[in-house]
Amino acid sequence: MNDSRVTPVLRLDGVEKSYPGSPPVHALAGVDLEIRTGELVAIVGPSGSGKSTMLNMMGALDRPTAGSVWVEGRNLSTLSDRRVSSLRGRRIGFVFQQFHLIGGISCVDNVATGLLYQGVLGRGRKAAAIEMLERVGLGHRLSNKPNQLSGGERQRVAIARALLGDPAIVLADEPTGNLDSRTSTEIIDLMHELHEQGSTIVVITHDRELAASMPRTVALLDGRVEHDSALATR
Amino acid sequence: MTATRIARRELSRLRPLDVLRVGSLGLRARRVRTILTAVGIAIGISAMVAVLGITASEDAQVQAELDALGPNLLEVIEGDSITGDDILFPVEAAGMIERIGPIRFAAQVAPVPASVRRTEFIPTGQTGGIAVLAADTDLLAPVGATISEGTFLNDSSTALPHVVLGSVAADRLGVRSLDNRPVVFLTDTYFDVVGILDPIALAPDLDRSAFIGATIAAELFDADLSPTSIYVEAADGRVDDIRPLIGPTIRPHAPDEVVVTRPSDAIEAREVTSDSFRSLLLGLGAVALLVGGVGIANVMVISVLERQGEIGVRRALGATRRHIRLQFVVEAALLSLLGGLAGVALGAGITVAYANREQSVVAIPIEALALGVGAALGIGALAGLYPAARAARLDPAEAVRPN
Ligand SMILES: Nc1ncnc2c1ncn2[C@@H]1O[C@H](COP(=O)(O)OP(=O)(O)OP(=O)(O)O)[C@@H](O)[C@H]1O
Ligand SMILES: [Mg+2]
Numbered sequence: 148m149n150d151s152r153v154t155p156v157l158r159l160d161g162v163e164k165s166y167p168g169s170p171p172v173h174a175l176a177g178v179d180l181e182i183r184t185g186e187l188v189a190i191v192g193p194s195g196s197g198k199s200t201m202l203n204m205m206g207a208l209d210r211p212t213a214g215s216v217w218v219e220g221r222n223l224s225t226l227s228d229r230r231v232s233s234l235r236g237r238r239i240g241f242v243f244q245q246f247h248l249i250g251g252i253s254c255v256d257n258v259a260t261g262l263l264y265q266g267v268l269g270r271g272r273k274a275a276a277i278e279m280l281e282r283v284g285l286g287h288r289l290s291n292k293p294n295q296l297s298g299g300e301r302q303r304v305a306i307a308r309a310l311l312g313d314p315a316i317v318l319a320d321e322p323t324g325n326l327d328s329r330t331s332t333e334i335i336d337l338m339h340e341l342h343e344q345g346s347t348i349v350v351i352t353h354d355r356e357l358a359a360s361m362p363r364t365v366a367l368l369d370g371r372v373e374h375d376s377a378l379a380t381r
Numbered sequence: 382m383t384a385t386r387i388a389r390r391e392l393s394r395l396r397p398l399d400v401l402r403v404g405s406l407g408l409r410a411r412r413v414r415t416i417l418t419a420v421g422i423a424i425g426i427s428a429m430v431a432v433l434g435i436t437a438s439e440d441a442q443v444q445a446e447l448d449a450l451g452p453n454l455l456e457v458i459e460g461d462s463i464t465g466d467d468i469l470f471p472v473e474a475a476g477m478i479e480r481i482g483p484i485r486f487a488a489q490v491a492p493v494p495a496s497v498r499r500t501e502f503i504p505t506g507q508t509g510g511i512a513v514l515a516a517d518t519d520l521l522a523p524v525g526a527t528i529s530e531g532t533f534l535n536d537s538s539t540a541l542p543h544v545v546l547g548s549v550a551a552d553r554l555g556v557r558s559l560d561n562r563p564v565v566f567l568t569d570t571y572f573d574v575v576g577i578l579d580p581i582a583l584a585p586d587l588d589r590s591a592f593i594g595a596t597i598a599a600e601l602f603d604a605d606l607s608p609t610s611i612y613v614e615a616a617d618g619r620v621d622d623i624r625p626l627i628g629p630t631i632r633p634h635a636p637d638e639v640v641v642t643r644p645s646d647a648i649e650a651r652e653v654t655s656d657s658f659r660s661l662l663l664g665l666g667a668v669a670l671l672v673g674g675v676g677i678a679n680v681m682v683i684s685v686l687e688r689q690g691e692i693g694v695r696r697a698l699g700a701t702r703r704h705i706r707l708q709f710v711v712e713a714a715l716l717s718l719l720g721g722l723a724g725v726a727l728g729a730g731i732t733v734a735y736a737n738r739e740q741s742v743v744a745i746p747i748e749a750l751a752l753g754v755g756a757a758l759g760i761g762a763l764a765g766l767y768p769a770a771r772a773a774r775l776d777p778a779e780a781v782r783p784n
Contacts, residue, residue, distance in 0.1 A: 191776015199782070208697060226387070233393040245783055247694040251410025264393040264699035285386045306699075336507070369570035 151216050154220045156347050157182040157205055161214035164200050164370075174200040176370035178216065182316065182349060187342040189358035190351045192367035198351045199320055201367065205349065206239045207231045207317045236264045240309030242319035246301045246329040252281060254304050255289045261311030279307040283337060299330035306337065316347045320359055323352065335360070393699040395707070398664075404711025407684060408719070415716060421673025422720025422760065423727060426753045428666030430728025432448045432659050433749035435735050441740035451525045451644045453485070453620050454583055457611040457627055460640040469607045475517060475691035479628050483616035488517035488524075490590070493598045495568040497544075497591050499554050503566075505615045509553035512590045515598035515606055523614035524584045531559050531576030538575070539594025541566075542601075545576040549588040565591070570601060584612065603653050619780060620674070670756065673720060674764040681713050681768035683773075692772050693780025704774040713765025714758050721757020725750050749762040 157180075171371075174197045176245040182188060182205075190198050203209040204216050205225050216223045218238060248257050258276035259269075267275075280286060283303040293301055295369060302322055309317050319338070323331035328361055333355055335350075342362075350361070359365050366374040395403070408415045408467045420601070459468045471477065475489040493513040518534050520526070533545055544565060546556060551580070556563045556574055572593065581587050598604040611631075620643065628632030652687045692705055698710075729745050736743040 203778040205783075206697070208693075208781065209776070217591045221387070229392065229703075230387045232696060232699055233387055235697055236393050237391060239697075241694070241697040241781070243694075243781055243783075245690070247690045247781060249406070249691050249694070252406060260695070261698055263399060264395060264695075264701075264704060266394040266396060268396075268398070269402075270419055 153183070155181040155183050155217070156186075156219060157349075158217040159201070159204065159214065160217065161212045162201070163213040164197075164204065164217060165210070165259050167213050173207070173370055175211070177194075178372055179372070180365065180372060181373070182347065183313075184265060185342075185345060186347055186349075187338065187361055188349045189354070189361035189362045190349060190365050190367065191355065192357045192373070194353075196367040197370040198367055200370075202318050202349065202351055205316075206241055210240075212311055214352055222279055230259050230362055232264075232379055237312060238315045240311075240314040240317040242302070242309050242317065242322045244321040245322040246293070246298075246305045246325075248308075250293060253290045253292055254285065254296070257293065257304055258308045258311055261308040265312060276307070279311050280304070280378075282310075283307045297328050297330070299333055302326065302330075302334055302373060303337065306334075310341070310346065316349065317341075319348065319350045321351050321353065321362070323354070330345050331357070388689070391703065393701050395700075395704050400707055400711055401715075403708045405715055407688070407712050408716055411684075412531020413604040414680065414711035415719065418676055419716055419720030421669060421671075421676045422717050422757050423673075423724040425666045425668075425670030425673050425729035426721045426724025426757055427731060428662050428669060429756070430749050430753045431731040431735070431743075432666065434728060434732030434743075434745040436659060437734060437744040437746045437749070438736045438741050439739075442736075442739075447645050451523070452615060453581065453615045454523055454525065454623060454643055454644055455613040455615065455620065455627070456570060456584065457613060457631070458640050458642070459609060460638045460769055462635075462638055462773040463473035463599045468632075469605075470609075470611070470631055470639075472606045472608070474608050476609050477630050478611060478613055478627055481623055481630055483619040484623060485614040485616055486523040487611060488520040488522070489611040490514040490516045490520065490592070490602060491595070491598070491606045491608045493593065493602050495598075496604045497550075497554070498566045499556075499567050501571075503725050504550045509550075510589060511550045511553060513598075513602075514587075514590045514592050515595045515604050518610065518638065518682050519596070520592070521578075524587060524650055526581045526584075526587070527575045529579045531574070533576050533578075534592060534594050538700065539728055540596040540600070541594065542570055542597060543594065544572040544574045545578065545592040547578050547588040547590045547592075548572060548580045551577045551623050553589075567591070567593070577725075584610075598715040606772045611735050636769075665729040670760060674717070674760045677713050677717055677761060677764040678767060680716075681709060683708065684712075684772065685768050685772040688772075689775060689784075690781045693776050693782075696775075697781065702773040705775075706769045709769035709772045710765040712760055713768065714761035717757045717764065718754065721754050721761075724757065725753040728753065742749055 159180040162175055163179045166172040178201060192198050204211055209260060218234060229242050255273055255276045258279055259272035262272040262275060277289060281308055284301050285300060288300060323334050336364060338348055338350060352358050364376045365372060462468050475487040477488045493515050495513040497511050497513055518536055554565055563574045565574060595606055599606055624641050627641050628639035632639050700779055732745050733743050
């Protein structure tokens with residue numbers, strides 16, 4: 148299934164990240180990883196092992212200290228901040244543990260923000276947002292503000308926002324971290340559903356059981372890939 | 382699908398309308414804070430607009446009064462005599478001045494040695510400080526006087542026992558109307574009151590006078606008819622030409638003993654008195670604006686700190702540093718604009734209230750309104766620069782991290 152002639156959606160090549168200090172923190176100590184189109188990958192590892200740091204590298208939110216990150220064949224280190232921002236907006240969707248919805252505006256407007264910086268007209272953004280909210284099962288909560296929603300509903304809104312504009316990959320950093328187990332299961336089910344519809348998704352989770360249900364699991368330890376189920380089976 | 386470059390059309394962009402939407406979002410979400418922050422600017426702008434409005438209204442009022450009362454009026458009176466003798470202006474003084482040149486009217490009044498009482502039964506001492514004057518029949522025009530009731534003296538009545546009362550004189554004599562053909566008692570003769578004047582702003586002395594014809598004044602009371610005041614109305618714009626010629630004309634051998642005043646100068650001088658008050662208000666307005674601007678900067682810095690998550694998410698959704706900077710500069714400018722608009726309305730309101738109290742005309746220069754709105758926008762944008770730069774500098778990974 149892993150055809151090496153096809154460019155991976157995402158490739159980390161000896162990625163290192165250190166934070167200055169005494170002593171300096173080596174959050175990532177050389178990570179090699181490839182994610183291919185259509186994959187659903189769980190990232191696991193103890194707290195402080197570098198999961199979030201790695202995800203930020205993958206999503207071009209942060210730049211590595213050494214090594215290189217490739218998104219759809221583009222080496223991020225060669226791109227200006229403006230171009231990296233544009234790439235993030237168009238090709239990568241983010242989902243965060245604390246949702247990061249914008250307060251004071253409706254669900255539709257929150258989701259529509261996903262297309263705001265792509266120059267799409269307001270009406271087109273809104274229509275796309277409504278469609279996406281219906282897809283994640285929130286067609287009945289369109290005009291509610293985030294503070295009127297449950298945690299699970301908020302995370303669905305965030306997922307809808309991430310999916311808008313058809314990104315090449317969705318990166319989720321502990322999307323169920325603030326949710327109870329039943330709601331978590333619903334969100335993970337939604338991830339599976341989206342995966343079956345063709346989305347490429349990387350999810351950080353602390354839940355071993357959840358991770359076990361994913362087609363591929365990558366385990367980090369002390370800033371290195373300790374185990375990758377995709378490599379182990381080969 | 383995997384072009385290794387990023388095409389121009391794929392670059393992030395924010396439509397102008399969306400800049401306004403995004404920039405007003407933070408204000409709509411935190412209304413109380415928005416209003417409280419805008420108050421400082423509103424106070425500053427309202428002070429500025431009020432000062433400009435009140436100044437313009439006062440100017441307009443002075444101009445209106447000058448226009449109504451004749452900026453061209455000159456009053457000629459006796460000065461100090463060098464020799465100590467009484468100065469006697471020639472009986473023909475008004476006529477002599479009229480021949481100088483561009484003059485509309487010249488009319489004179491001469492004192493009459495007579496007392497005026499309501500009836501013969503009132504003791505001689507109680508004349509109420511009313512002067513009896515022999516007046517030219519064309520006195521009203523140059524002093525801008527108007528008749529309240531009846532008529533003024535005319536050529537056919539200068540020999541008749543007719544009297545016209547100034548407003549204060551009429552009041553003191555108890556003559557409220559001409560309905561019952563009132564009479565007053567001048568020394569030893571009853572005179573018919575044929576007219577009552579309105580108050581005369583430019584020559585208040587005349588309000589306390591009773592006017593009779595020159596002929597009867599000379600006949601009955603032996604008045605010498607040498608004028609003590611001559612009222613001259615120059616043609617438009619010629620006041621300064623005529624003024625220096627009056628002394629030499631009526632008193633060639635001692636022109637310095639003639640004093641020529643311009644009553645409207647006193648009205649114009651009124652402006653000067655409020656100048657310091659104006660500067661004070663302007664200063665206060667400037668301080669309020671400064672404090673308001675600092676307040677906006679302060680609130681925006683706090684807002685940026687609170688909204689790190691939002692900023693991070695926007696960066697994740699494709700916003701460039703420039704888009705983030707723009708959002709917060711626009712937010713600060715809109716916040717200040719809100720205060721500016723409120724301030725302009727308030728300042729206009731203050732101007733109207735002030736004008737009403739002073740019974741002055743209302744004049745609010747459109748420039749003052751534009752200046753108020755413009756200043757508010759400018760101050761807001763300036764105050765937003767630093768917070769916006771901080772927001773734009775935020776590291777996106779840092780901004781989305783749970784705290
Ligand atoms: N801005 C920073 N400055 C200094 N050290 C940092 C910074 N960000 C992360 N680190 C450190 O880098 C290491 C990896 O952090 P990271 O957030 O990636 O861990 P994680 O695997 O996501 O942990 P968790 O499961 O608790 O979220 C940690 O030791 C952390 O303290
Ligand atoms: Mg983490």
